[in-house]
Amino acid sequence: MDDASPTDLRQRFEAIYRNEGRSAFATLVRHLGDLDRAEEALHDAFRSALEQWPRDGVPDNPAAWLVAAGRHKAIDRHRRERRFTAWDEAAAAAEALAAAPAASERGVLDDDRLRLLFTCCHPGLAEEARIALTLREVCGLTTEEIARAFLVPAPTLAQRIVRAKAKIRAAGIPFAVPEPSELAERLASVLRVVYLVFNEGYSATSGSSLLRLDLADEAIRLGRLLLELAPEPEAMGLLALMLLHQSRRSARVDAHGDLVPLEQQDRARWDRGRIAEGCALALRALALRRFGPYCLQAAIAAVHAEAATAAATDWAQIVGLYDALQQLEPSPVIALNRAVAVAMRDGPAAGLLLVDALLAAGRLEHYHLAHAARADLCRRLGRTADAAAAYRRAAALAQQEPERRFLARRLAELDGAAG
Numbered sequence: 001m002d003d004a005s006p007t008d009l010r011q012r013f014e015a016i017y018r019n020e021g022r023s024a025f026a027t028l029v030r031h032l033g034d035l036d037r038a039e040e041a042l043h044d045a046f047r048s049a050l051e052q053w054p055r056d057g058v059p060d061n062p063a064a065w066l067v068a069a070g071r072h073k074a075i076d077r078h079r080r081e082r083r084f085t086a087w088d089e090a091a092a093a094a095e096a097l098a099a100a101p102a103a104s105e106r107g108v109l110d111d112d113r114l115r116l117l118f119t120c121c122h123p124g125l126a127e128e129a130r131i132a133l134t135l136r137e138v139c140g141l142t143t144e145e146i147a148r149a150f151l152v153p154a155p156t157l158a159q160r161i162v163r164a165k166a167k168i169r170a171a172g173i174p175f176a177v178p179e180p181s182e183l184a185e186r187l188a189s190v191l192r193v194v195y196l197v198f199n200e201g202y203s204a205t206s207g208s209s210l211l212r213l214d215l216a217d218e219a220i221r222l223g224r225l226l227l228e229l230a231p232e233p234e235a236m237g238l239l240a241l242m243l244l245h246q247s248r249r250s251a252r253v254d255a256h257g258d259l260v261p262l263e264q265q266d267r268a269r270w271d272r273g274r275i276a277e278g279c280a281l282a283l284r285a286l287a288l289r290r291f292g293p294y295c296l297q298a299a300i301a302a303v304h305a306e307a308a309t310a311a312a313t314d315w316a317q318i319v320g321l322y323d324a325l326q327q328l329e330p331s332p333v334i335a336l337n338r339a340v341a342v343a344m345r346d347g348p349a350a351g352l353l354l355v356d357a358l359l360a361a362g363r364l365e366h367y368h369l370a371h372a373a374r375a376d377l378c379r380r381l382g383r384t385a386d387a388a389a390a391y392r393r394a395a396a397l398a399q400q401e402p403e404r405r406f407l408a409r410r411l412a413e414l415d416g417a418a419g
Contacts, residue, residue, distance in 0.1 A: 009054055016062045017046065019214055022140040024066040026112040029119075031067075032074055033175045035137055035165060040077065041070035048073070113138065113218075114225050119175050121189035122168075129164040134193045136161050139215070141200060148205040148399070149196050151333075151367065187230055191238050191294065194222050198242045202249075206399035210253050216246055236285035237295030243278035244301035247271040259406040263310035275305045296325040315345035332363045336370055348380040368397035372407060379414065388414050 021042065028038035045066045059065040120134040128150070135141045135149075147157040167173070178186060201216030223239040251265040282298040285291050300321045307313040322338035335358055343351020355374045364370035375390030388411060395407040 009058070012058055013049065013053065016058075020063040020066065021046075022138060023113055024063045024070065025140075026116040026138060027063075027067045028070045028074075029116055029175055030112055031071055035168070035175075037074060037077075038070075039137075041074040042066065044073035044077070045070035111222075111225055114222055114229075116175070117190050117193055117222070118178050118183065118186050121186045121193065122173050123185055124171055124173055125164050125167060126160075127189065129160045129167075130189055131193055131196070132157055132160045133164040134189075135196060139193070139197045139218075141197070145200055145205050146196075149199065151363070183230065187226075187232065187235070190226065191234055194219050194226065195238060195241075195294070197222075198245075202245055204400055208401045209257060210259055210400065210402040211249060213249075216242070216249070220246065233285040233288045233290045234292045234294045236281045236288075237291060237293075237298045240278040240281035240285065240298035241294055241301055243274045243281070244298060244305050247274035247278065247305060253402065257402060259402045261406075262304070267309070270305070278302065279305065293325060293329040296321055296328065300325075313344070315341055319345050332358055332361070333367070336364060336367075336373060340373055343377055348377040352377040352381065366397060368394045368399075368403070371397065372403075375407075375410065379410070384414055 024045070025038055025042050028041050029035060032038045032041060048069050049062075049066065053059075116138050117134055120138055121130050125133070132146055132150070135146045136143060141149075143158050143161070144154050147154040150157060197215055198219035201212040201214065201219060203210060204212050220239070220242050223235070223242055227235045227239050229235075247270050248262075248265060250271070251267070251269040252260055254260055278298065279302045282295065282302045285295045286299060300318055303314055303318050303321070318341045319338065322334065322341055326334050326338060336355065339351050339354035339358065342354060352374065355370065355377060358364050359370055359374065371390045371394035375387045375394060378384075378387035378390060391407050391411045391414070395404055395411070398404050398407060
């Protein structure tokens with residue numbers, strides 16, 4: 001019997017679901033060879049856990065327990081289905097996989113979650129669809145979270161995932177370890193998935209907290225495995241970028257969980273170990289002269305990390321790096337970040353011209369950070385009414401509570417100054 005109270009057990013269960021669920025899912029996919037069967041098996045396993053753990057106690061290795069329970073539930077489910085429907089070869093193969101002993105498969109992809117990332121990033125699927133599918137099924141992000149990352153409506157994103165799963169079934173795409181010769185063509189998609197997972201952990205798109213440390217830590221863990229697997233410049237750049245951003249995590253929120261802007265952060269609280277590792281990786285990647293977007297973003301993060309104070313930041317160098325990044329991978333979000341850097345180098349009026357042009361183009365109209373940037377630049381120019389309107393627009397679009405509180409404080413400061 002577990003001596004913990006029902007509340008403690010529920011909290012432990014929720015933590016296990018959050019931290020162990022997708023890893024157990026990845027292992028079940030390897031055993032069952034099917035996304036939907038693995039999802040059903042995982043849900044069945046968690047239902048069993050809800051019944052048994054309060055009575056018998058939480059097992060020492062919850063993930064292994066869930067995988068074992070899920071495999072047995074899958075076998076039982078398939079045998080029940082066989083009584084009422086034709087038993088096709090795919091179902092028979094799934095039962096055989098589930099019933100087989102859990103071999104300790106070792107090799108180039110011995111991590112189930114990383115293995116499944118590569119599997120879902122199959123070149124037979126459209127680029128956006130494979131990334132959306134992987135983020136949803138492997139990483140556990142919600143459809144709404146992924147849609148915000150892609151700046152598309154949630155129903156559009158949901159249809160991409162449905163079509164991707166249907167194509168996997170129709171084309172018989174195997175859930176198997178890719179051959180070494182096939183890894184290179186999937187690496188770019190896998191890197192992007194890990195990057196998007198880290199972004200959600202570094203600054204959650206919604207909810208009550210700025211940070212989702214479990215996602216950020218998992219992305220860094222996968223980034224280290226990727227670098228070991230494929231020591232390419234972009235793998236180095238991505239890991240460097242994540243480490244440099246993560247070095248600031250303890251300074252990004254105050255004791256109340258409120259957002260602290262970069263220029264106001266206590267740099268003594270930045271993790272110098274992560275900064276040193278991240279800067280070293282960025283330099284190694286850049287020295288190879290085959291760098292891409294992650295290398296350039298890591299270089300930008302390194303310039304911030306190496307500045308002793310906010311005032312000492314080399315904004316001219318950052319603008320130059322954004323120029324190169326925009327040429328390599330043009331996007332409205334990169335253009336927005338460049339506009340903010342231009343404002344820091346040349347003054348708020350120069351930045352505001354660029355931000356207004358981006359908003360007029362329409363692609364960032366529903367992106368709250370674009371309106372927040374406009375609000376800040378108007379505030380610095382003394383255009384109080386314009387700043388207030390932009391802060392209100394940003395607050396209406398923001399889905400994350402710490403950002404909403406920050407925007408509300410800025411708006412209250414403007415009202416106080418006007419009064």
